[in-house]
Amino acid sequence: MSQKYLVAPDLDFIKEVRELGGDSVKKCYQCATCAVACPIAPENSPFPRKEMLATAWGLKDKVLPSADLWLCHECGDCSTLCPRGAKPGDVMSAARSMATKEYSVSPKINDLVSSSKGLPVLIGVPAVWFAILAAITLFGAEPMTKIFHAIGLEWSHAHGNELAHANFVSTWLVDLTFVPLLGLIVVAFFFSLKRFLFDMHDNAVLEGKTDKAELDLKAFAQSIINVIPTILRHDKFNECGENRDRTTVHMMVLFSFISLFVVTNIFFVTMYGFGIPGPYSQLNPVKWLGNIAGVTLIIGALLMIKNRLTKEDAVNAYKDWYILGLVLILGVTGLGAEMSRLADAKFVTYAIYYVHLIAIFNLFAFLPFSKMSHLVYRVVAMSYADYANRK
Numbered sequence: 001m002s003q004k005y006l007v008a009p010d011l012d013f014i015k016e017v018r019e020l021g022g023d024s025v026k027k028c029y030q031c032a033t034c035a036v037a038c039p040i041a042p043e044n045s046p047f048p049r050k051e052m053l054a055t056a057w058g059l060k061d062k063v064l065p066s067a068d069l070w071l072c073h074e075c076g077d078c079s080t081l082c083p084r085g086a087k088p089g090d091v092m093s094a095a096r097s098m099a100t101k102e103y104s105v106s107p108k109i110n111d112l113v114s115s116s117k118g119l120p121v122l123i124g125v126p127a128v129w130f131a132i133l134a135a136i137t138l139f140g141a142e143p144m145t146k147i148f149h150a151i152g153l154e155w156s157h158a159h160g161n162e163l164a165h166a167n168f169v170s171t172w173l174v175d176l177t178f179v180p181l182l183g184l185i186v187v188a189f190f191f192s193l194k195r196f197l198f199d200m201h202d203n204a205v206l207e208g209k210t211d212k213a214e215l216d217l218k219a220f221a222q223s224i225i226n227v228i229p230t231i232l233r234h235d236k237f238n239e240c241g242e243n244r245d246r247t248t249v250h251m252m253v254l255f256s257f258i259s260l261f262v263v264t265n266i267f268f269v270t271m272y273g274f275g276i277p278g279p280y281s282q283l284n285p286v287k288w289l290g291n292i293a294g295v296t297l298i299i300g301a302l303l304m305i306k307n308r309l310t311k312e313d314a315v316n317a318y319k320d321w322y323i324l325g326l327v328l329i330l331g332v333t334g335l336g337a338e339m340s341r342l343a344d345a346k347f348v349t350y351a352i353y354y355v356h357l358i359a360i361f362n363l364f365a366f367l368p369f370s371k372m373s374h375l376v377y378r379v380v381a382m383s384y385a386d387y388a389n390r391k
C-alpha cells in the first residue's frame with residue numbers, strides 16, 4: 001500500500017549540513033553511481049544516493065533517524081567515483097554530525113564542540129576547576145586530612161617522598177570529579193540513544209527496511225553482542241577500497257583507548273579495593289600495557305593527522321580536528337607526565353599533568369557531543385541493522 005508523504009523542506013538543515021562539510025550536496029544529479037559503488041550499502045534501498053536526495057531537499061526527518069547513515073564507514077569510494085564531483089561520503093559524515101546534535105540532550109554543547117568559538121569554554125571550565133583542586137591539594141592538606149580522618153579515610157594517596165601527581169591534585173579530588181562525570185555521560189547517552197533507537201525503528205518500518213513491526217529490546221541486545229566482533233575486527237573498514245589503510249590506524253587508536261580504560265580500572269581497584277596507592281612500579285605488567293597503549297595512541301593520532309593533511313580532497317571539518325588534536329594531546333601529556341615524573345622534574349610534571357587533566361575532562365565531559373560519540377551511535381545503528389535483518 002502506498003503511503004502519502006508530505007514534503008516539508010528544512011532549509012536550516014541543508015545550511016548546517018553544508019557548513020559541516022556537505023557543501024557539495026546540491027551537485028548531485030541522482031545518477032546512482034555512488035549507491036552501486038558503495039561496498040557496504042545493502043541491496044535493498046542502498047545508500048548514499050537516497051541520502052543525497054533527501055538532504056538536498058532538506059528532509060531532515062528522513063535523513064537523521066536512518067540507521068543507513070551510520071552503516072557508512074566514510075571510506076570515500078563513492079566520492080571518488082561521483083561523475084558530478086559531489087562528495088556523498090562527506091555529506092553522510094556531515095549528516096551524522098547533525099544526527100548527534102538532533103539526539104543530543106544538549107544541542108548547545110554540540111554547538112560548542114563543533115566550532116572553534118567554543119574552545120575557550122571547553123578549555124577554560126576544566127582549567128579553572130583543576131586549578132581550584134590543585135590549590136586545595138597544595139595548600140589545604142591540613143584541613144583536608146582532618147576532614148578525611150573524621151570519616152575514617154586517609155587524605156593523601158602519595159607515599160614516601162616519591163614525586164607523585166597526587167601531591168599536586170589529590171587522587172580523591174580527581175576521582176570525585178571523573179566518577180560522577182562518567183555517571184552523567186551514561187545518563188546523557190541513555191536518553192539520546194533511546195530516542196535514536198526508536199526513531200530508527202520507525203524509519204525502518206516506514207521505509208520497508210525491516211519486516212519487524214515491534215522493537216524487541218531483548219533481541220536487540222543480542223544483536224549488540226553479534227556486532228561487537230565485527231566492530232573490533234574492523235570488518236566493514238576492510239570492505240572499503242579507497243581508504244583501506246585507515247583500518248590499521250583506526251584500530252591502533254581504538255585498542256589504545258580500550259587498553260588505557262582497562263589499565264585505569266585495574267589501578268582504580270588496586271587503590272580503592274586493596275589500598276595500594278600509586279605511583280606503581282615500572283616493572284608492573286599493567287604499567288607496561290599502559291605505556292605501550294600511550295605510545296600507540298600517539299603514533300595512531302599522528303598517522304591520522306598525516307592522512308588528513310595529505311589527502312588532497314579531504315574535507316577538514318573543525319569537529320574532526322578538535323577530536324584529533326584532543327587524542328594527540330591526551331597521548332603526549334599522559335606519557336609526558338609519566339616521563340617527567342620519572343626524571344624527578346617536579347614543576348614540569350605538574351604542568352603536563354594539569355594539561356592532561358584538562359584533556360581527559362574534554363574527552364569525558366563532551367563524549368556524547370563530540371565526534372567520539374559516533375562510535376557509540378554506530379554500534380547502536382549496526383546492532384539495529386543486524387536486528388532488523390537489513391539486507
Ligand code: SF4
Nearest residue numbers: 028029031032034082
Ligand atoms: S554518484 Fe554523485 S551525482 Fe550520482 S547519485 Fe551519487 S552523489 Fe549524485
Ligand code: SF4
Nearest residue numbers: 038072075076078089
Ligand atoms: S563513504 Fe564509503 S561507505 Fe560511505 S557511502 Fe560512500 S562508499 Fe559507502
